[in-house]
Amino acid sequence: MSRFFRSVSDSESDSESSDNESFISDEELSSDEGEQSDEEQENQEEQPKKSRFLKGAETDSDEESDEEFGRKRQVKSALDKRLDEMNSSIKAIENGQKNNDWNLISTEFDKLTASVNKATSGFDAIPIPKFYIKTIVEIENMLQEAPKEKGGNKKKGGAAAKGLNNTKQKMRKITKQYEQLIAEYKKDPEAFMVEKEEKPEIPTPKKADTQKGAVGTATVDESELDGFTSVGKGGKTVVPITADNIFVKLREVMESRGKKNTDRDEQIGTLEKLIEAADTPFQKILVLLALIPSRFDTNLSMAEHMQTDVWKKVEAEVSLLLSIVEKEQQFVIREDADELDHDDKDIVPEKGQVINIRGSIISLVERLDDEFTKSLQSIDPHTTDYIDRLRDEPTLYAVLVRAQSYIEKHNMLENLPRIIIRRLDHLYYKPEQVIQSTETMAKSMLPDYITSNVITAEEPSQLIHQLCTYLYKQSASVLRTRAMLCHIYHYALHRHFHTARDMLLMSHLQDSIHQADISTQILYNRTVVQIGLCAFRDGLIKEAHACLQEIQGSGRVKELLAQGVQAQRYGQQTSPELEQLERQRQLPFHMHINLELLECVFLTCSMLLEIPAQAQAGPNNKRTISRPFRRLLDYNERQAFAGPPENTRDHIMSAAKALASGEWERARDYILAIKIWNLMPETQAIKDMLVSKIQEEGLRTYLFTYASYYSTLGLAQLATMFDLPVARVSAIVSKLIWNEELSASLDQVSQSVVLHRVEPSRLQVLSLQFAEKAANLVDQNERLLTTGRDRQ
Structure with a gap:
């Protein structure tokens, strides 16, 4: 074959082939063709014609190219690669020993240790390599000789001394971990290194005889499976979990926690198997401290709540953890404990010894409580699911009481206020009967040895008082503020209006509540509203209106x-x-007002x-007491057609117009027809109070409206008109005269009211006009502010 054809392939373009042929003479072509043997021509005919787009691809695979150049491709397993890494690290350590380079020795020994840990842990673990033990002993011997060469290290600077110190610290831990293997090596190094490891022979499985072209299945006996191991996800060998390898498996799970592409369900499954295999209290405590946070990790979204079945598992595991540490008092779970280095070995404390384990009981309980609240926020309150979920609250409350007892017992006083405020949040808004029932159910779920030195009361009112009193003594202002508001709310709920009002006024919370966090501001709004409802139930109309006016008049009652x-x-x-944050702040439905x-x-x-104020001031007076009520009343009066009342507002507006015209019976009927009164406790007493107030205010309205038309009015006649006792009518009229609201005098002999006609002076008329204009200006200002605020 001519030398011009050696580098030319069939895949080259036509232009290139034509150019090459132009340099070749006919004689050379004929001579070259004559030189080709028949065998070469046959080989060329057998080769398939290649596409010109595969220029330069002279072989079909990499293996053919390797064979062409005399190389053979070598495939290494993961174990062989790790062994190569170990060998390279050992060679680097030997060079460092020759040069006395402790920085290099420290760095390469870290790499070697990491490679050994990877190879000896996991599902495809191998025994500890013996050359690793040999390297440890050599470095240890070199460290013993290092003080003799201390002067040489000083000349090299502080880097070498730092590397030497780092190596010493590492060797102390490593020699303690492999103490037995190091002792065997030192006893007889040659025998230790020569001794071979026995590997189990794996018999080849018998192939099932199948006919050609037919598909058959063969059953394998258990004897044929002898020597094989089961393979799990990812092709890794599944090592059965026993009491001996619990800590190794636990460490693997903890190291993989939080890493990318980690299967959380698989981790939880592994931890569940570990808790079943755990025998000792120490093993159970460590596995539970890993299992409970892993269950919380399954729900990373702040908006979604944990599934109910998962929540119940977590609650049972928290109770199990508390029961273990309560019985095994030598193990204490603390947040400030140092990391426990037990070298994957079980710890059995001696008599009187206390083992502190790093963990946080209070954090687990708080997260459990938060997930319960989130689930109540997400479930439709008008379904039976909400009621079923609410039945889990006594169980959660029992966990809170149990955690409080454990924290008290071990003097973790910095965490005690956190658990007490959680307990108070579950009780303050409930009636005393419900509190008593919750306490009784929680006590029945707990062992008899659960006691508390801080909270000893059993009566509901005394219990709330003790919880709040303990929080008053704390340095955190947030805890004191919330405890005060919860205490006031509880008093208002149980009709102690004056006590609740005095506590709120003496605390001066109204001056600084705008600086508190949003949840505390919400609690303050709820407390003020509850005080207003308490005042109304006691018949204190002015006080109730003053408490409710700020919240109800804002137009944003739901948000507040x-x-x-x-x-x-x-x-x-x-x-x-922002919308998500607003929804997270929403209270569960059973806490709503x-x-x-x-x-x-x-x-x-x-x-x-x-x-009555409108009747006293006259039709031209713009002074208002309740702006929302006056707005609704004006809108109702502007309606061309007023039908029968349909809702609560219509009933009250109809009653107001009837009361203004002196028809107190109609006003009474409209008010009593409202069905919402049945939701309040002591409904009949409240209705009787409303009837009495309507009679009294009807009398005052009548006197203000028709006083100019009479010279005298008989007390008996007024008592008959408004169905009041004569003494009560006399008291109301006397109060109006004393407050200078009515120009009249009371004649005790004739039992009548003598009305006086007093013409106002010029100064009084001008003063009234000025007051009216000032009121109009204030009214316009407030309307502009309200409109601007709404548009923002």
Whole structure:
């Protein structure tokens, strides 16, 4: 074959072949063709014609190219690669020993240790390499001779001394870990290195006889499987979990936690097997401290809640952990404990010895409580699922009581307020009967040895008092503020209005509440509203209106009480992040204050105050006591057709118009027809109080409206008109005269009211006009502010 054809392949372009042929003479071509043997021509004919796009691809595979150049491809297993890494590290350590380079020795020994740990751990683990033990002994011997060469190290600088110190620290830990193997090596190094490891022979499986072209299945006896191991996910050998390798498996799970592409369900399954295989208390404690956070890791979203079945498993495991540490008092779980280095060995404490294990009981309990609240926020409250979920609250409360007892017992006083405020949050809004029931159920779920030195009361009111009193003594202002608000709320709920009002005024929380966090501000709003409802139940109309006016008059009651998200007006849109935060702050449905009842109470109080004030001031006076009520009343009066009342507002507006015209019976009927009163405790007493207030305010309205038409009015006649005792009518009229609200005098002999006609002076008329204009200006200002705030 001519030398010009050696580098030319069939895949070259036509232009190239034509150029090459132009340099070749016919004689050379004919001579070259004559030189080709028949065998070469046959080989060329057998080769397939290659595409010109595969220029330069003279072989079909890499193996053919390797054979062409005399090389053979070598495939190494993962174990062989690790052994090569170990050998390279050992050679580098030997060079460092020759040059006395401790930095190199320290670095390469770290690499060697990491490679050995990878090879000796996991499902395809191998025994500890003996050359690793030999290297450890050599470095240890070199360290013993290092003090003699201390002067040489000083000349090299501080880097060498630092490397020497690092190597010493590492060797102390390693020699302790492989103490037995190092002793065997030192006893007889040659025998230790020559001794071969026995490897089990794996018999080849028998192949099932199948006919050609037919598919058959063969059953394998257990004897044929002898020598094989089961393979799990990823082709790794599954090593059965025993009491001896629990800590090794636990370390593998903890090292993989939080890494990318980690299967959390598989981790939880492994930990569940570990807790079943654990025998000693130390093993169970460590596995539970890893299993409970792993279950929490399955739900990383702040918006979604943990599934109920998973939550119940976590609650059972937290209770199991507490029961173990309560019985085994030599093991104490503390947040400030040092990391326990037990070298994957079980620890059996001696008598009187206390083993501190790093962990946080309070964090696990708080996360459990938070997940319970999130689940209640997500479940539809109008279904049976919400009631079923709410039945788990006594169980959670029992866990809180148990955790409090454990924290008290071990003097973790810095965590005690956190658990007590959680316990208070579950009780303060409940009636005393429900509190008593919760305490009884929790006590029945707990062992008899669970006691508390801080909280000893069993009566509900005393229990709330002790919980709050303990929090008052804490340095954190947030805890004191929340405890005070919970205490006031509890007093208001049980009709102790004056106590609750005095505590709120003496605490001066109204001056600094705007600086508190949002959850505390929500609790403050709830407390003020509850005080207003308490005042209404006691018949204190002015006080109830004063407490409810700020919240109810804002138009954002749902947001202020964290009972819903207000619909945005004027096309405003909130960001998804803010909306999510708003929804996370929402209270569970069973903690809500009925907004319809709240509005009914507020409008009723406004009616009883506003209608007599309007009658006294006259039709031209713009002074208002309740702006929301006056707005609704004006809107109702502008309606061309007023049908029968349908909802709560319509009933109150109809009652207000009837009361203004002196028809107190109609006003009474409209108010009593409201069905929302049945939701309040002691319904009949509240209705009787409302009837009495309507009679009294009807009398005052009548006197203010028709006083100019009479010269005298008989007390008996007034008592008959408003169905009141004569003594009560006399007391009301006397109070009006004393407060200078009515120009009249009381004639005790004739039992009548003598009305005086007093013409106002010029100065009084001008003063009234000035006051009216000032009130109009204030009214316009407030309307502008309200409109601007709504548009923002």
